[in-house]
Amino acid sequence: MSRILIAGSDSLILPECRLFLEDRGFTIQHCANLPGALAQVLEDPPDLLITEKGFSGKNGDIELIRAVKACLQKANIPIFLIADETQLQVELDWNNYPVDDIIIRPFTPEVLLTRIRLAESRMIRAFDNNPLSRLPGNTSIIRAIQRVLCEVEGYAVCYVDIDNFKPYNDRYGFTRGDEVILMVARVMVNAVDELARKGSFVGHIGGDDFVFIVREEMLEKVCKKILANFDLVRNMFLSAEDIAVGEFIGLDRQDRETRFGLLSLSLAVVITGDGRYTHYGEVSSVASQLKHCVKKLDGSNYMIERRDI
Amino acid sequence: MDEQKRAQFKKVLREIKNLPTLPGIVAKLAKMAENPDTTTEQMGRLISKDHILASKLLKLVNSAFYGFPQRISSLNSAIILLGFNVIKSLIISASIFDVMEEQDVELWEHSLGCAVVSNVLARHLGVKDPEEISTAGLIHDLGKVAIKMELPKEYAMITELSQEKKISRLEAEREILGLDHAEVGSWLAKSWNLPNKLVEPIACHHDPQLAKEERVASAIVHFANIMIRGLGYGHAGDIWVPPLNNKAWKLLDLAPADIDPLLHEIEEKLWDVKGFSLDVQSVPEEAA
Numbered sequence: 354m355s356r357i358l359i360a361g362s363d364s365l366i367l368p369e370c371r372l373f374l375e376d377r378g379f380t381i382q383h384c385a386n387l388p389g390a391l392a393q394v395l396e397d398p399p400d401l402l403i404t405e406k407g408f409s410g411k412n413g414d415i416e417l418i419r420a421v422k423a424c425l426q427k428a429n430i431p432i433f434l435i436a437d438e439t440q441l442q443v444e445l446d447w448n449n450y451p452v453d454d455i456i457i458r459p460f461t462p463e464v465l466l467t468r469i470r471l472a473e474s475r476m477i478r479a480f481d482n483n484p485l486s487r488l489p490g491n492t493s494i495i496r497a498i499q500r501v502l503c504e505v506e507g508y509a510v511c512y513v514d515i516d517n518f519k520p521y522n523d524r525y526g527f528t529r530g531d532e533v534i535l536m537v538a539r540v541m542v543n544a545v546d547e548l549a550r551k552g553s554f555v556g557h558i559g560g561d562d563f564v565f566i567v568r569e570e571m572l573e574k575v576c577k578k579i580l581a582n583f584d585l586v587r588n589m590f591l592s593a594e595d596i597a598v599g600e601f602i603g604l605d606r607q608d609r610e611t612r613f614g615l616l617s618l619s620l621a622v623v624i625t626g627d628g629r630y631t632h633y634g635e636v637s638s639v640a641s642q643l644k645h646c647v648k649k650l651d652g653s654n655y656m657i658e659r660r661d662i
Numbered sequence: 663m664d665e666q667k668r669a670q671f672k673k674v675l676r677e678i679k680n681l682p683t684l685p686g687i688v689a690k691l692a693k694m695a696e697n698p699d700t701t702t703e704q705m706g707r708l709i710s711k712d713h714i715l716a717s718k719l720l721k722l723v724n725s726a727f728y729g730f731p732q733r734i735s736s737l738n739s740a741i742i743l744l745g746f747n748v749i750k751s752l753i754i755s756a757s758i759f760d761v762m763e764e765q766d767v768e769l770w771e772h773s774l775g776c777a778v779v780s781n782v783l784a785r786h787l788g789v790k791d792p793e794e795i796s797t798a799g800l801i802h803d804l805g806k807v808a809i810k811m812e813l814p815k816e817y818a819m820i821t822e823l824s825q826e827k828k829i830s831r832l833e834a835e836r837e838i839l840g841l842d843h844a845e846v847g848s849w850l851a852k853s854w855n856l857p858n859k860l861v862e863p864i865a866c867h868h869d870p871q872l873a874k875e876e877r878v879a880s881a882i883v884h885f886a887n888i889m890i891r892g893l894g895y896g897h898a899g900d901i902w903v904p905p906l907n908n909k910a911w912k913l914l915d916l917a918p919a920d921i922d923p924l925l926h927e928i929e930e931k932l933w934d935v936k937g938f939s940l941d942v943q944s945v946p947e948e949a950a
Contacts, residue, residue, distance in 0.1 A: 531729070535728070535730070536743065539728070539743045540742060540743065543743070543745030543746065546745060546746065585738060585742060586742050589733055
């Protein structure tokens with residue numbers, strides 16, 4: 354986030370503030386009227402927009418903000434609104450002002466910088482995180498795998514998948530399915546957090562697929578803990594009758610009546626390090642082959658692929 | 663009873679935020695949380711011995727934020743799902759009695775004792791989830807703490823009335839407040855999204871015949887409450903052993919011959935609990 358567009362009067366950002374930001378590598382553009390600002394946004398969108406209440410006459414601020422937010426590719430640009438305390442005496446309707454932050458005048462350059470940094474980190478989080486589990490998504494997962502491939506030490510990249518999740522969803526409904534996904538996310542995060550915090554990572558690929566990464570020596574302990582805890586908690590998400598029978602009947606992908614085992618987890622683990630793999634794609638394809646084998650086993654299991662160097 | 667007054671008590675009790683517990687157990691947990699070798703399970707085992715912290719844990723895991731409303735009735739599951747860091751914050755946020763009175767410790771012991779008896783009974787009867795029934799036994803008198811904290815004046819009047827007229831606290835509560843601790847406890851449990859498996863035994867521990875879905879669990883907690891009072895471990899605020907409900911007794915289907923070995927088992931387990939209780943009570947001085 355290095356390019357900042359300032360849409361407002363000349364005094365909106367004082368010279369010392371501008372210098373302060375430019376010293377820290379930001380490029381500052383300034384537009385004093387609505388058309389100029391809009392053109393700038395359309396032709397060369399900034400990374401951050403700062404505008405002020407009452408910009409460019411009546412409703413100019415709202416028009417600019419809406420234009421930025423309405424454009425899909427640019428909806429992620431954070432917008433700061435700068436206002437005087439007196440302007441807050443009339444309560445603002447935030448649906449009318451879809452801004453990301455508000456700063457009250459007067460403010461120091463340090464305050465502005467802090468808000469910018471915060472917006473940056475919030476955007477990274479919000480952009481990639483899974484909306485249900487709030488765990489990092491694919492961009493972060495790829496980055497995390499690529500990071501451990503370069504390490505000399507051994508790491509375990511573990512792909513987690515919930516068995517019989519689709520028939521569970523059909524039988525219990527999506528809300529209950531979402532609860533199970535949240536449950537698995539919590540079980541994983543807590544086990545990794547407690548046993549192997551250093552250098553580890555947990556991400557949510559999507560649906561019922563997760564990835565976690567831990568140091569190789571911690572792997573078996575973490576896998577065992579996850580499977581044991583999952584088995585302890587699982588029954589809370591199943592009906593008494595299904596638990597009693599130990600399976601349930603649902604439709605398979607070809608719409609045929611099939612018996613399904615109760616919820617369980619399959620973990621496919623790939624050990625990296627020492628240059629065994631160089632690209633995350635190799636890791637995921639090895640893992641998906643391994644996953645086929647683990648899934649054939651009854652109940653919750655893990656399998657580890659240790660390719661010879 | 664004046665309906666308006668009852669509604670007013672109801673309002674005050676419903677808005678309760680933070681119930682206090684014994685400083686000793688919080689100090690012990692805080693110490694554990696600082697030790698890097700402490701496991702989540704160890705913290706969990708200790709929290710499972712305190713009726714206030716246990717109910718806080720269940721409230722947290724069943725709150726909308728975690729996404730499992732009315733789903734989690736087991737303390738072990740709650741601990742697994744919340745994880746070490748959340749439990750640590752829970753301990754930091756726990757409030758303790760400003761002035762710890764004899765009766766607070768007595769009620770704490772009574773609750774823990776009731777959990778032990780509930781567990782022994784549930785296992786003897788071969789019930790499916792004995793741990794959950796002991797949790798229900800643990801938190802069955804939550805309403806008493808709420809009344810004491812939010813309505814201290816009425817609480818004192820209840821104590822006085824029960825002594826003066828030689829009636830149970832339950833009757834005195836009904837007379838003074840127009841409601842009782844079982845009702846108060848069940849509102850709290852309900853407003854915290856706890857599952858019915860826990861709400862109903864709290865609501866019905868004096869009137870188990872009113873239970874609709876959790877009849878066995880309610881009957882067990884009802885009888886466990888009577889047994890622990892009879893055994894004289896802990897104290898629930900009056901000198902009476904509550905009356906046994908005939909329907910619940912029939913439902914439990916216990917033969918007089920069953921009682922002796924059960925009592926033996928209970929006495930044995932209470933030894934551990936008594937040692938633990940003394941241990942907890944010795945902590946506050948050094949922590950303060």
